[in-house]
Amino acid sequence: MLARQRQSAILELIRQRGGVRVSHLVSRFGVSDMTIRRDLEVLAERGLIDKVHGGATLAGPGSADEPGFAAKSIRQQAEKRAIAERAARLVEPGMAIALSAGTTTASLAARLAEVRDLTVVTNSIPVADAFHQNPRADQTVVLTGGLRTPSDALTGPVAEAAIAALNVDLLFLGVHGMSPRTGFTTPNLLEAAVNRRLIDAARRLVVLADHTKWETIGIATIAPLAEADVLVTDAGLPAEARRQAGEQVGELVVVDTR
Incomplete structure (x- = not known):
């Protein structure tokens, strides 16, 4: 699986669950811890996810965003x-x-x-x-x-x-x-x-x-x-x-x- 394909799959998984752990992604995709962390870094830089300790969550709205x-x-x-x-x-x-x-x-x-x-x-x-x-x-x-x-x-x-x-x-x-x-x-x-x-x-x-x-x-x-x-x-x-x-x-x- 190419890096971009893996990152898309990771993003879809986070969207489904709201958040995932690095350890789960390592097991699921069969790659190293460092590879997963690089993938998460790419997604975070694009503003699609928020990196948290040990994993990532879906990027939330801005702290001043107020839905009606x-x-x-x-x-x-x-x-x-x-x-x-x-x-x-x-x-x-x-x-x-x-x-x-x-x-x-x-x-x-x-x-x-x-x-x-x-x-x-x-x-x-x-x-x-x-x-x-x-x-x-x-x-x-x-x-x-x-x-x-x-x-x-x-x-x-x-x-x-x-x-x-x-x-x-x-x-x-x-x-x-x-x-x-x-x-x-x-x-x-x-x-x-x-x-x-x-x-x-x-x-x-x-x-x-x-x-x-x-x-x-x-x-x-x-x-x-x-x-x-x-x-x-x-x-x-x-x-x-x-x-x-x-x-x-x-x-x-x-x-x-x-």
């Missing part, structure tokens, strides 16, 4: 449903809760319509819409106001001021990425500031993040992993990532999508 709400809503739908269903079990009648912007938090909102005497604070237009589609006289929804972002979050001084005056029992936080090094991150600087305000307003922080968020890094850190009282994710999260996350968050909850 509609684009994100079609990704990992089964995982988001399972995460939302598990998170809903943490909510009890009479609670005051906050939901940040995000497609997983919007999925959670749809599952909370029947909870009695609930007060919901949110900076997310889709989250507020989910409650307004199933109105209850005993529920109160507080939409912060502010400047709208591509992910339909309301941000800026108006949103921050509204949140600063409130106190809630639980915050359900959606994130763009999570990593032991950078913590929970977002590609939007304004959203990061609002999310920090939400964390300050909450007695407990529950982060909702599917497995694809692991080692995805946005430009702005919201909080370190250790600040999460609970992290709800799905069974697609690799064993090593579970170990690392479990060592830092208060409680790691892994849901099955089957």
